[in-house]
Amino acid sequence: MANMESVIQSPEVKGNDDVGARLKAVRKMHGWSQRELAKRAGVTNATISLIEQGRVSPSVGSLKKVLDGIPMSMADFFTLQFDDNPHVFFRADEMPNVGTGPIQYRLLGASNSKRAMSILYEVYPPGQDTGPELLSHDGEEGGVVVSGRLEVTVGAEVAVLGSGDGYYFSSRRPHRFRNPGDCDCILVSANSPPSV
Numbered sequence: 001m002a003n004m005e006s007v008i009q010s011p012e013v014k015g016n017d018d019v020g021a022r023l024k025a026v027r028k029m030h031g032w033s034q035r036e037l038a039k040r041a042g043v044t045n046a047t048i049s050l051i052e053q054g055r056v057s058p059s060v061g062s063l064k065k066v067l068d069g070i071p072m073s074m075a076d077f078f079t080l081q082f083d084d085n086p087h088v089f090f091r092a093d094e095m096p097n098v099g100t101g102p103i104q105y106r107l108l109g110a111s112n113s114k115r116a117m118s119i120l121y122e123v124y125p126p127g128q129d130t131g132p133e134l135l136s137h138d139g140e141e142g143g144v145v146v147s148g149r150l151e152v153t154v155g156a157e158v159a160v161l162g163s164g165d166g167y168y169f170s171s172r173r174p175h176r177f178r179n180p181g182d183c184d185c186i187l188v189s190a191n192s193p194p195s196v
Contacts, residue, residue: 019063020054022077026070041069087111095121098196102128107196117192124150124179134174142168143189149181
């Protein structure tokens with residue numbers, strides 16, 4: 001009973017460092033400034049700043065008022081799992097080549113272990129292909145040729161695609177890729193679920 005009384009007598013939200021860090025993360029997730037969140041919640045900019053810095057412990061009522069401006073429930077606020085890989089932008093040298101032969105497969109977001117798809121920057125040198133055997137696996141895939149030419153075989157269908165052309169199909173259909181041209185073929189592709 002003593003624990004219940006202390007909760008009733010102390011209506012502040014405990015762990016104010018965590019509350020401040022969470023509030024800042026939620027605000028940034030929405031792309032808002034402190035001023036914008038304050039305006040939406042009907043509180044002062046200083047209130048948001050002090051909470052985020054952990055300099056004040058908001059009461060349950062105050063925190064609820066701020067969260068109503070998002071809108072977000074208290075339960076969602078305290079259970080929201082933030083992306084443990086906040087890296088959003090990737091330079092060319094941050095995309096490792098996950099290919100094993102002369103074809104380059106540079107993987108976007110390789111460090112994100114929770115990827116739901118693979119996005120690849122692919123480079124096929126002249127005459128190179130994915131091998132004599134047709135590929136087949138679960139999922140879907142698509143791509144757009146950036147430059148050069150790419151021969152795509154999907155089942156019994158064959159097409160040579162040029163710059164700006166694309167493909168999209170179920171990966172269960174047997175398929176193969178080949179560069180029939182005399183210069184590199186560059187394309188950007190995606191598949192889901194990720195195969196690399």
